[in-house]
Amino acid sequence: MWFMRFPIDAVFVDGAGRVVRVAERLAPWRTMIAARGARDVLELPAGAAAGTQAGDELLFEPA
Amino acid sequence: MIDLAAVRDTLLAPRCAGCGAPGTWFCLVCRDLCEPIVRGRVHAAGTYGGALRDAIQRFKYKGEAGLANELGALVASCLAADLAQGVALDVIVPAVLHRERARERGYDQATLLAEVVARSVTLPLVRPMRRVRRARPQVELDRAARAENVRGAFISVAGSLRGARVALIDDVVTTGATIAAAAGALRAAGARDVRAYVVAFDE
Numbered sequence: 001m002w003f004m005r006f007p008i009d010a011v012f013v014d015g016a017g018r019v020v021r022v023a024e025r026l027a028p029w030r031t032m033i034a035a036r037g038a039r040d041v042l043e044l045p046a047g048a049a050a051g052t053q054a055g056d057e058l059l060f061e062p063a
Numbered sequence: 064m065i066d067l068a069a070v071r072d073t074l075l076a077p078r079c080a081g082c083g084a085p086g087t088w089f090c091l092v093c094r095d096l097c098e099p100i101v102r103g104r105v106h107a108a109g110t111y112g113g114a115l116r117d118a119i120q121r122f123k124y125k126g127e128a129g130l131a132n133e134l135g136a137l138v139a140s141c142l143a144a145d146l147a148q149g150v151a152l153d154v155i156v157p158a159v160l161h162r163e164r165a166r167e168r169g170y171d172q173a174t175l176l177a178e179v180v181a182r183s184v185t186l187p188l189v190r191p192m193r194r195v196r197r198a199r200p201q202v203e204l205d206r207a208a209r210a211e212n213v214r215g216a217f218i219s220v221a222g223s224l225r226g227a228r229v230a231l232i233d234d235v236v237t238t239g240a241t242i243a244a245a246a247g248a249l250r251a252a253g254a255r256d257v258r259a260y261v262v263a264f265d266e
Binding site: 040 | 103104195196216217218219220221222225238239240243244246247248250251252253254255257
């Protein structure tokens with residue numbers, strides 16, 4: 001399906017903005033994932049989370 | 064509570080965005096010309112063209128927020144048809160706009176549509192997502208990465224949708240990248256199933 005061609009990366013962060021889990025190349029409509037200790041989860045285009053790992057601190061701003 | 068639609072209709076004489084007929088912002092005849100389309104898990108009330116395109120453009124770019132009622136009704140009827148066929152849905156979630164853009168426009172059209180849909184099918188509206196821009200300096204990124212950086216990303220509250228079957232609402236789907244990104248953010252927030260209902264496919 002045409003709309004399946006958009007895999008994502010999911011980055012789970014805790015209340016301090018620290019990465020607790022990175023899940024790469026997920027099928028957005030089909031994959032359910034979770035992470036213990038996460039407060040927020042950020043989706044990114046697949047590949048964008050490459051190099052990000054648990055323990056990293058994430059900075060982002062409202063858009 | 065003030066009925067904003069009534070106030071608007073008193074101040075401005077309504078005319079159909081499609082055919083110009085008086086009395087409504089998007090008349091039943093023009094609404095009936097819309098052919099619902101389904102692509103996998105994305106349902107659209109019609110194709111982005113003709114009267115529907117005019118109505119959407121007025122809704123998005125000309126400040127006619129009141130069209131949310133008519134366009135939302137179109138989306139709600141697709142969703143209601145699924146519910147009637149036994150599709151189980153628990154909550155309505157808008158594919159929220161960037162806050163800056165919503166501020167410029169004065170409203171977030173996905174949220175307006177979602178409010179109308181939620182009222183119409185009597186499902187709760189929840190807003191577990193917002194949009195962020197990655198704060199990595201642009202100079203560090205190559206061109207493709209820069210385009211993605213501009214795209215921004217959805218962030219949702221982890222676990223907030225655990226086990227929920229979600230109806231995701233937006234106005235127009237073009238490539239499907241944004242709606243897929245939103246769906247992914249909802250699945251990552253624990254949603255058990257996500258289906259999207261939009262006003263139009265722009266193919």
